[in-house]
Amino acid sequence: MTVDDTTPLLTVPVSLGDRSYDIFIGSGLLAEAGERLAGLAPGGRAMVVTDETVAERHLPALMAALESAKVPAEAFVVPAGEATKSFAELERLVDAVLTARLERGDTIVALGGGVVGDLAGFAAGIVRRGMAFVQIPTTLLAQVDSSVGGKTGINTAHGKNLVGVFHQPQFVLIDTDLLATLPPRHLKAGYAEVVKYGLIDDPVFFGWLEANAPAVFAGGPALAEAIAASCRAKARVVAADEREAGNRALLNLGHTFGHALEAAVGYGGDLVHGEAVAIGMAMAFRLSTLLGFCPAEDAVRVERHLHAVGLLADLTEVPATARDPARLLALMAQDKKVQRGALTLILTRGIGRSFIAHDVAADVIADFLEDETAR
């Protein structure tokens, strides 16, 4: 893949009162990280959290940028993969931050995908009851979604992201060049979250993606535009509802099914988050059709687009051991949107017309899951 080296610097604000911050998007921005960090916390120190794979490819450039801006920094490297969002890795990281005697005003910098961002952000949120935090996302998924909005956390055997805090970063630095080393599988997985913004409330964006997916996957201006559009959409939703009291839940489209699938397959197993969300979104569309909310042709159109870019859309495409409806339902019951024991699902009246449904009966979902495993 080639990436665009002419992307102008774009700034997307996330308006959250005294927790407001900017998302900087452009080519070559990693080189500016030191100056931006020095400007944020003059005289402060930094701990860069990254994973083994990203450390090999991009850590030296970040450490050089910090050194040239005279920001004292050390790196903390975690194993790559979903299993790293664990109590064990959190404890190791917290211990390293305290051993280094970082102060509250010093900065934890997440250099990596959503796994690193969620883990490092959680540590930043709890050490000394809240340290400064910066996101430098290196996957498409992290650039379009996880680095923005302040959700942080880890997984447990009970389910995904069940332990965590909201902790906003001071800024998000999106260097589109970093995607040049991202394996195609993870580019595709991140694309699922891009598609999500179209499916939630922007049918024009979804149509644009249908027409431009090959250009997005080739890199260049279409990829930069997809990242910018996604960040604008996420910033808008988060600014209106930081703590998911209402419409932020729409960003969970496909996630109640998707998170259950990830947990059922096993963290670090053969299904990554974006892949699970793609299946979950297609399932949410099919359930919406079954319940009479969504035209069947919209559900088919979503499946067709996911398949066209090489994503899965069908429950029967996940490993057989992870498809047991009773197990999936038990995992879904741990979802953070559950109220008084009842599931909340994000359903849809069609492409770009998603809504929050509190009243889908458990037996309807159980029957739907049975049907899905037999499709």
Ligand SMILES: NC(=O)c1ccc[n+]([C@@H]2O[C@H](COP(=O)([O-])OP(=O)(O)OC[C@H]3O[C@@H](n4cnc5c(N)ncnc54)[C@H](O)[C@@H]3O)[C@@H](O)[C@H]2O)c1
């Ligand atoms: N906090 C949020 O709002 C939010 C939003 C969406 C997803 N998430 C979470 O994000 C996680 C998924 O994130 P992800 O898809 O980025 O996965 P990830 O962090 O595991 O990264 C995917 C893989 O790509 C590698 N990688 C990262 N950057 C690379 C680069 N530039 N070049 C080469 N390899 C690179 C990583 O080492 C890893 O193996 C899940 O845990 C999900 O729950 C959180």
Ligand SMILES: O=C(O)C(=O)C[C@@H](O)[C@H](O)[C@H](O)COP(=O)(O)O
């Ligand atoms: O930012 C949000 O809000 C989202 O829901 C974005 C999701 O893509 C992301 O996977 C998030 O971590 C899921 O949130 P959760 O509250 O269900 O853990």
Ligand SMILES: [Zn+2]
């Ligand atoms: Zn997600």
